[in-house]
Amino acid sequence: MINQHSEHHDHEYDDHRDEQRAEPGEHARVYEFPSKREDSTQDKTDYERNGGTAESAERDTAGEVLEGELVDEDEQNITSQVDPPESGRGPSFWERLNQAERRAILPTWLSSRNQLSQAAKWAGGHYAHAAGYHAARCPVYAAKLASQAPRGTARIISGTARWVFDAEGQPLRSAAARREDAAEYLRLTTQRDARVRTRLALTLPVLLGGLPLTVFLVTGLPMLLTGAVMAGLVLALGAAGGHRDKPVVPGRAVVSTQVAKLTSDIVERALASLGIAEINKVMGPRGSGIAFPKPITRDGPGWRADIDLPHGVTVPDIVERREKLASGLRRPLGCVWPESDGTEHAGRLVLWVGDQDMAQAKQPAWPLLKKGTADLFQPVPFGTDQRGRPVAITLMYANLLIGAMPGVGKTFALRVLLLAAALDARAEMRIFELKGTGDLESLEKVAHHYGSGPDDGTVEATLESLREVYQDLEKRAATITRLARENKALVPENKVTPELAARSDLGLHPLVVAVDECQELFSHPEFGKEAGELATAIIKRGRALGVILILATQRPDKDSLPTGVSANVGIRFCLRVMGQMENDMVLGTSMYKNGVRASTFTAKDKGIGYLVGNADDPQIARSAYVDNPAADAITDRARAARHAAGTLSGHALGQTTTDRKPDTLPEDLLSLLGPDEDKVWTETAATRLAQTWPETYGSYTADQLTAALKPHGIKTNRQVWGTDEHGHGRNRRGFHRADLAKIVAERNRKREAG
Amino acid sequence: MTPTLSPLATLAIAALVITLGYFATCVIWPFKPCKTCHGTGKRHARIVTAFRLCTRCQGTGRRIRIGRHLYNRTTSHRRRRRTRHR
Numbered sequence: 001m002i003n004q005h006s007e008h009h010d011h012e013y014d015d016h017r018d019e020q021r022a023e024p025g026e027h028a029r030v031y032e033f034p035s036k037r038e039d040s041t042q043d044k045t046d047y048e049r050n051g052g053t054a055e056s057a058e059r060d061t062a063g064e065v066l067e068g069e070l071v072d073e074d075e076q077n078i079t080s081q082v083d084p085p086e087s088g089r090g091p092s093f094w095e096r097l098n099q100a101e102r103r104a105i106l107p108t109w110l111s112s113r114n115q116l117s118q119a120a121k122w123a124g125g126h127y128a129h130a131a132g133y134h135a136a137r138c139p140v141y142a143a144k145l146a147s148q149a150p151r152g153t154a155r156i157i158s159g160t161a162r163w164v165f166d167a168e169g170q171p172l173r174s175a176a177a178r179r180e181d182a183a184e185y186l187r188l189t190t191q192r193d194a195r196v197r198t199r200l201a202l203t204l205p206v207l208l209g210g211l212p213l214t215v216f217l218v219t220g221l222p223m224l225l226t227g228a229v230m231a232g233l234v235l236a237l238g239a240a241g242g243h244r245d246k247p248v249v250p251g252r253a254v255v256s257t258q259v260a261k262l263t264s265d266i267v268e269r270a271l272a273s274l275g276i277a278e279i280n281k282v283m284g285p286r287g288s289g290i291a292f293p294k295p296i297t298r299d300g301p302g303w304r305a306d307i308d309l310p311h312g313v314t315v316p317d318i319v320e321r322r323e324k325l326a327s328g329l330r331r332p333l334g335c336v337w338p339e340s341d342g343t344e345h346a347g348r349l350v351l352w353v354g355d356q357d358m359a360q361a362k363q364p365a366w367p368l369l370k371k372g373t374a375d376l377f378q379p380v381p382f383g384t385d386q387r388g389r390p391v392a393i394t395l396m397y398a399n400l401l402i403g404a405m406p407g408v409g410k411t412f413a414l415r416v417l418l419l420a421a422a423l424d425a426r427a428e429m430r431i432f433e434l435k436g437t438g439d440l441e442s443l444e445k446v447a448h449h450y451g452s453g454p455d456d457g458t459v460e461a462t463l464e465s466l467r468e469v470y471q472d473l474e475k476r477a478a479t480i481t482r483l484a485r486e487n488k489a490l491v492p493e494n495k496v497t498p499e500l501a502a503r504s505d506l507g508l509h510p511l512v513v514a515v516d517e518c519q520e521l522f523s524h525p526e527f528g529k530e531a532g533e534l535a536t537a538i539i540k541r542g543r544a545l546g547v548i549l550i551l552a553t554q555r556p557d558k559d560s561l562p563t564g565v566s567a568n569v570g571i572r573f574c575l576r577v578m579g580q581m582e583n584d585m586v587l588g589t590s591m592y593k594n595g596v597r598a599s600t601f602t603a604k605d606k607g608i609g610y611l612v613g614n615a616d617d618p619q620i621a622r623s624a625y626v627d628n629p630a631a632d633a634i635t636d637r638a639r640a641a642r643h644a645a646g647t648l649s650g651h652a653l654g655q656t657t658t659d660r661k662p663d664t665l666p667e668d669l670l671s672l673l674g675p676d677e678d679k680v681w682t683e684t685a686a687t688r689l690a691q692t693w694p695e696t697y698g699s700y701t702a703d704q705l706t707a708a709l710k711p712h713g714i715k716t717n718r719q720v721w722g723t724d725e726h727g728h729g730r731n732r733r734g735f736h737r738a739d740l741a742k743i744v745a746e747r748n749r750k751r752e753a754g
Numbered sequence: 755m756t757p758t759l760s761p762l763a764t765l766a767i768a769a770l771v772i773t774l775g776y777f778a779t780c781v782i783w784p785f786k787p788c789k790t791c792h793g794t795g796k797r798h799a800r801i802v803t804a805f806r807l808c809t810r811c812q813g814t815g816r817r818i819r820i821g822r823h824l825y826n827r828t829t830s831h832r833r834r835r836r837t838r839h840r
Contacts, residue, residue, distance in 0.1 A: 177784035178826050182816035185785060 126254060133253035144248045145238030152241025164199045166192045262296055262303035262329075262353050270328030271307070274321045282310040293348075300387035301361065302335070302354035309347040315340035316595030318349055323600070325351075334358045334605065337386045340595070342617045358386045358622060359605045366416065366624035368634065373423045373641060376510045376548070377498045380420035383413075383607070383623040391621040393571060393614050395421065395548050396510060397495065399539045401566065402552040403586030404575030404598075409607035411439040411516055413573060413623035414552045418514055419631060421548070422446045422638035425645040426501050427510040430469070432462040434520035442631040446638045448650035454520055462515060463527045466534040469513055469547060472695055473538065476545040479506055496546035507694060509647070513538070514550040519560030536564030543570070556585035573621070575609035576601035587612045666712050666744050668693065673737055679720040681734040682706055706733075714739050776821055785816035 091099070104111065109119045134141075162168070169192050176185040218229050242248060260266075268290050272283045282288050291308040298304075309318070318325060318338045326336040334357030341348040354361065367381045367390070374380045379392030393400070395417065404410040411433075421427045422443060430449040433440040436458075444450045449465045451458040476496075483500070484491045491497065500508045515521055521531045538549050551569070553561055556577070566585055574586040576598060583592045583599055587610060592599075596618045598610050611621040626634070642648045672688045673680060686705045689697035706716045720734030759767075787793030791808035795815035798805045807813035818826075 174784075177818070177822060178830065180818040180823065180826060182785050182811060182814035182818070186814060186816060 130253035134249070137249075141248050142235065145235045145242075148238040148241035148248075149234045150237075150241065152237035152239065155240055156237070160203065164196065164203050166195045166199075169195075260330075262305060264290075264292055264296065264305075266329060267292075267296070267305050267307065267351065270325050271309075271318075273328035274318065274324050276313055276317060276321075278310045278313045299352060300354075300389065301356065302352055302387060305351045305353070306341070307349040307351060309349055311347070314346045315349050316593065319595030320597065329353060332357045333600075333602065334360070337620065340617065352387060354386060358608060358620075359602075361388065363622060363625060364388070364390075366626055368420060368423055369624075369626065369630060371637075373425070374420045375498070376421060376424045376427055376512075377501070380417070381624065382416060382420075382611075383621050385622070386608075386620045391611065391614070391619065393417065393611075395512070395550075396546070397543050398570040398613075399543065399548060399568070400550045400571045400573065401561075401569040401586060402550070402573045402575070403556040403577065403582065404554060404609065405577055405582075406554045408576045408601070408603070408605070409623060410552050410554060410575055411435075412607055412625065413575065413609070414514065414516055414550065415440060415443070415631060416624050416626055417550060418443050418512070419626060419634050419638070421510070421512045422635055423641070424510065425638070425641045425647050427512050428647075428649065430465050430511070430513045432458065432465070432515045432521075434458060434462070434515065434517040440514075440516060442628060442635045444651065446635050446642060446648070446652050448652065450651045454517075456524075456526075459521055459524050459527055462521050463531050463534070466513070466531060466538065468695075469511065469538055469542070470534050472507070472511065473541055473545055473547065475694060476508055476547070477541070479508060480545065493544075495544040501546055504647075505692075508546055511542075511547045512550065513547065514552075516552045517554065518551040519553045519555045522562055522565075523560045532562035532565065536562060536568065539565060539568045556582050558585075561585060569613075571611070571613040573609050573611050573623075574598040575607070576603070576605060587618070591618070665709065666714065666740060666747065668697075669709075670737075670740050670744050673740070678737045679718070679722075679734055680737070681720055681722050681732045682716055683732065684722070685735075702733075709735070712743055714743055780819050780821040780825065784819060784822040786819050788815050788817045791815060 090096075109115050169188060173185060173188045173192070176188055218226055221229065239248075268283065271279050271290060279290070282290060290310065292306060293308055294306040296303055296305045309315070315338065322336060322338060323333055325338060326333045329336055331353060335354040337352045337354070337358075339350045339352065340346070341350045363384055366383075368374060377394075377396045379394045382391050382393045385391050400417065402410055402414055418429065418431065418440065419442075422429060429443065429447040431440055431443050431447045432449070432451040434451075434454055436453040436455075438452055440450075441452065444452075449461070451461045451465075480491055480494055480496070483506075484494055490500065496508045496510075500506055501510055518535075522528050522535070524531065535549065535551070538547055541547075542549060549569075551561075551565065556566070572587050574583060577583050577586065579599055580592040580597075583597060584590065587596055587598065591597075591610075591612065596610050596612065601608055607623045607625065609621060609623075610618050612618045614621075639648065639652065642652070668689065669685060672685065672692060681702075682705055683702040686697075686700045686702045689700055689705070709716050714735055716735045717733055718736055718739075719731050720736075721729060721731055722734070724730050788795070788808060788811035790810040791797055793815040795808050795811060795813040796805040797808050808815070811817050
């Protein structure tokens, strides 16, 4: 209470001191009364606490007398000063300079070699096209010019004559005659006579001497040259005889689409048409107008306007009225992209207006279409954003969920990512497409596991594969822990690193599990529950262990997408969906409310969706278009790379999921024997198998191996002389290399025949 | 068998030629030497050395041809009327 009182006091004191002295009785009465020093120092601290300047405090303490006033209780509810005085004004010049955003010195198209070459390629193509267009029409142009040549000749002759005989002065002379002004007429005719004399003196020698000489010289030239000169003369005369409204070159080779410039007037009009009360208020006659903090500039193939919305209006308010905004801007919906600027306040709108509808704009080809390999630890190219800039996704340490209604490019988007993964030779691919249309068929030849079809068998195979992945997770985790214990530098963050992934002996290679139409799996009455649990566990734990789960669904609800899955996926890509619920299921809760609305896409926005979790802010991305033959070519490349790296496995080698173990055991065993090992103990073989393929043979003991080899007809009860771990020579059970080789050769023969 | 023109026709043709010739003269040479001063623009007094400017032609020595004058009158009259009525 005291505080407020004294604060009020100095407020009044500064502002109305003289006034109150003059009229002491009006509001409150002013008394001057003596006070002690202690009181005034007390007062000073009050001043300082309340932000009063020291100077005004000193004025009080200087004298023996303290001025004060008695104030009515009613007046004490006057609010205190909130805005700090001048001294507390904002960041300093240097601070502001420190935080200032530096704009790029070079424009973007000059900034990188890639962009520069693209720009150069574009310009070259443009002019080459124009040249070709006109070259093809060259004969037409020549004929037109030739037909105009007589008129050109007449024009030149008459023009020369008019010049020589001073036709220019004729109107003046006749005017003088009309006015019957003899003196003026005389002066004008004298002038004309003088002019004609000089001009004739210039023209006659050319006509009588120069022209015949030229004709003589030209005809004396070689035939071809004469013809060329004559042709040139005819064309020149033709050019002189042209009509202004009938040009020889009638059309341009490249018709540029005329796009209206985006101006602040247009933007303001569009914003005012949204029906937002606050905007209308500032747009009204007494309003402050809408602020543009930066100039409206070209940004890619479109215009970019930065807008400070009126107080209280947020970017989602605008985004949800995108359609109205497009109408107000008089542009197609696919051209109008309001976004928030993540680095600024919530009312900073970045409005990007493209020249062309995003769905119709030409998209650059996928960078890996013709050549190149991918690295899953690096961002892999996915598509472009609405401004045509590339969008890349880092798949490693992430999981991905793609959701959309049917037929808007979900599987295409999935396939682009899988093709990128296939181009990383280290990655093991497990691909299940539960629609059964074979959209991902091209990836079959690189996949470790592949399944296609809506039937129970495929779903079960998917589940089986997920189980395997889950078991693999344990092994991977154990390996990581072991490595971390042995050498911390190898696994700095207890994560799979590119170096570890490249080592084939560790089994930490990237593992990509993709399930298209995953609702078939998760809503399956028999396998759904277990699949959901496995997927959740894989998403939660697999991230750091190099397991990447990619799910695509056309029905994102809680039955077909377990909440554990939808809540933990890192990257989401949502193409067109119907409503808020589907939007939020795929992109995350309250995304719709925040203005990230995949429901605003239209049916022709194929492959266009919101990509969340890839960059800091949700971004709009259009997945690259790779058709079936192109995908086939890419996977051929991928298969060759994998063949070279020796990472082809599973389905890609023609092995099926169920009979993998019995099918390859003899071959695997044979490959483990050194060239000079004719006989080997069963124990030794089991240990080696477990070391080399821990996920397959990890649990094998010598007895189990014996049992497993029996169906193949390999004799395992032979006496083999060897040396045990203590260096003692012993006779133990084992098998002979020759037996094994015979069986393998027979199997190879059978396989080739079958 | 040389066709002989009747005197009237000869007269008519001569009139036409003369008219057209006069018309062309009026177009090409709108002015002619002043009759009073014989194109000099000066009138000599009785004393040999003294002279003054010809008052007929204001010292230019040129007078507008009658034909041209009539033409000017008619066209300027027409032009004035046209401007007035516009």
